[in-house]
Amino acid sequence: MTEDEPKSIDWTDSDTFARALERADTREKGNYFEAFEEGDLIEHDPGLTLTRWGNEAWMSQTLNHDPAYWRTDAARERGFDEPPIHPDYLTAATLGITVEELSEKGGYFLGRTDVRFPGAPVYAGTELHVESEVVSTATSSSRPEYGIVTWRTRGRDAETDEVVCSYERTNMIPRREPVATDGGGAAAAEEPENGPSLPDEFVTPDGGYFEDFLAALERADDRDAAVAYRHERGRTQGDLTVAGLPLSTLNTAKQHHNADVMADSPSGDIVTYGDVTRSTALGHARSDERTYREVGFDDEQFHTFVTPGDTVYAFTRVLEAENTGREEAGTVRFEHIAFNQDDEPVYSGTRIAEIQKRPS
Numbered sequence: 001m002t003e004d005e006p007k008s009i010d011w012t013d014s015d016t017f018a019r020a021l022e023r024a025d026t027r028e029k030g031n032y033f034e035a036f037e038e039g040d041l042i043e044h045d046p047g048l049t050l051t052r053w054g055n056e057a058w059m060s061q062t063l064n065h066d067p068a069y070w071r072t073d074a075a076r077e078r079g080f081d082e083p084p085i086h087p088d089y090l091t092a093a094t095l096g097i098t099v100e101e102l103s104e105k106g107g108y109f110l111g112r113t114d115v116r117f118p119g120a121p122v123y124a125g126t127e128l129h130v131e132s133e134v135v136s137t138a139t140s141s142s143r144p145e146y147g148i149v150t151w152r153t154r155g156r157d158a159e160t161d162e163v164v165c166s167y168e169r170t171n172m173i174p175r176r177e178p179v180a181t182d183g184g185g186a187a188a189a190e191e192p193e194n195g196p197s198l199p200d201e202f203v204t205p206d207g208g209y210f211e212d213f214l215a216a217l218e219r220a221d222d223r224d225a226a227v228a229y230r231h232e233r234g235r236t237q238g239d240l241t242v243a244g245l246p247l248s249t250l251n252t253a254k255q256h257h258n259a260d261v262m263a264d265s266p267s268g269d270i271v272t273y274g275d276v277t278r279s280t281a282l283g284h285a286r287s288d289e290r291t292y293r294e295v296g297f298d299d300e301q302f303h304t305f306v307t308p309g310d311t312v313y314a315f316t317r318v319l320e321a322e323n324t325g326r327e328e329a330g331t332v333r334f335e336h337i338a339f340n341q342d343d344e345p346v347y348s349g350t351r352i353a354e355i356q357k358r359p360s
């Protein structure tokens with residue numbers, strides 16, 4: 001090189017690189033709140049083939065061990081052709097595909113309702129196609145930097161076009177332009193002087209069959225009692241559950257795998273995907289019952305963050321039991337509450353499931 005030739009740039013020199021980074025634009029991912037308008041229909045590009053491996057990874061790591069999802073003979077006894085895809089994994093995969101367009105910008109998952117599985121059982125090899133419709137958008141009165149968006153999402157079997165999973169979900173989504181507010185929620189935070197008193201007695205079912213739930217409800221009837229109990233198992237959150245499981249469903253929300261960005265967010269750390277928290281709590285609950293089929297989920301809410309090192313436990317309330325005349329199972333409605341090592345609720349929701357009847 002002669003003196004007149006321009007010096008080549010060493011882009012990896014730390015000062016040079018720092019200056020380059022300062023000047024470079026970032027190619028952004030995800031959509032701000034302002035991108036969503038009521039009635040918009042969004043077809044999500046990514047598809048995902050539901051595999052037995054994906055199903056088993058999800059089920060094992062969330063402690064869902066129902067044999068019908070693991071063993072062919074147990075699956076056939078329950079009326080399936082082979083071990084099907086579990087509804088929790090199907091729900092998480094349906095949501096995962098939507099994240100890039102709906103919530104990757106950093107939207108905390110607040111709640112979900114009307115989770116249903118209208119199609120035939122879903123087996124490994126099914127390719128999912130997913131679409132979402134914007135149901136509503138609202139400003140947040142307490143957090144001006146966010147808006148609140150609700151979508152109706154449908155996951156279809158790409159081959160038959162049959163809807164296999166559908167739900168309505170609500171997230172907080174960052175605004176491009178924060179709005180001015182009056183500070184909103186402060187008044188609503190006031191606690192009543194005396195909270196509602198709990199029932200005198202907590203009844204625990206003797207077993208996990210439908211008859212046990214029915215008998216427990218009958219024992220609680222006409223008394224100041226609730227059928228309510230906690231489950232023994234806990235699951236401490238680590239890299240696989242916090243980052244690995246959502247990424248395996250194509251869920252690109254930075255909340256679960258970018259500790260650098262999340263250090264400067266309300267949670268201060270990466271957080272467990274809502275579907276992992278919820279599936280883990282449901283796994284604990286199912287370990288104390290004889291599940292026959294999952295029917296649906298409503299009123300799901302995420303109350304506070306779960307971060308690495310936190311342990312997810314579960315508490316169950318039995319709300320109703322109905323003998324529908326079906327030979328194999330009766331229908332039970334539960335409320336499940338996931339809580340952490342400090343006994344704080346992190347998730348709650350109601351669930352309708354068919355529970356096996358005791359073999360005669």
Ligand SMILES: CC(C)(COP(=O)(O)OP(=O)(O)OC[C@H]1O[C@@H](n2cnc3c(N)ncnc32)[C@H](O)[C@@H]1OP(=O)(O)O)[C@@H](O)C(=O)NCCC(=O)NCCSC(=O)C[C@H](O)C(=O)O
Nearest residue numbers: 103109110111140141142143170253273274302303304305
């Ligand atoms: C996120 C929070 C820290 C917010 O807490 P806070 O500021 O105390 O507010 P609120 O919880 O009262 O809620 C904020 C506003 O949102 C409305 N809201 C809340 N829930 C719902 C709901 N189910 N439906 C509709 N609207 C809802 C409230 O009314 C408030 O409105 P306003 O008063 O007008 O402001 C806190 O909520 C929190 O920590 N939540 C837990 C969040 C979480 O951990 N989620 C799971 C992990 S994130 C995830 O899974 C992302 C996922 O991958 C994805 O992409 O979706």
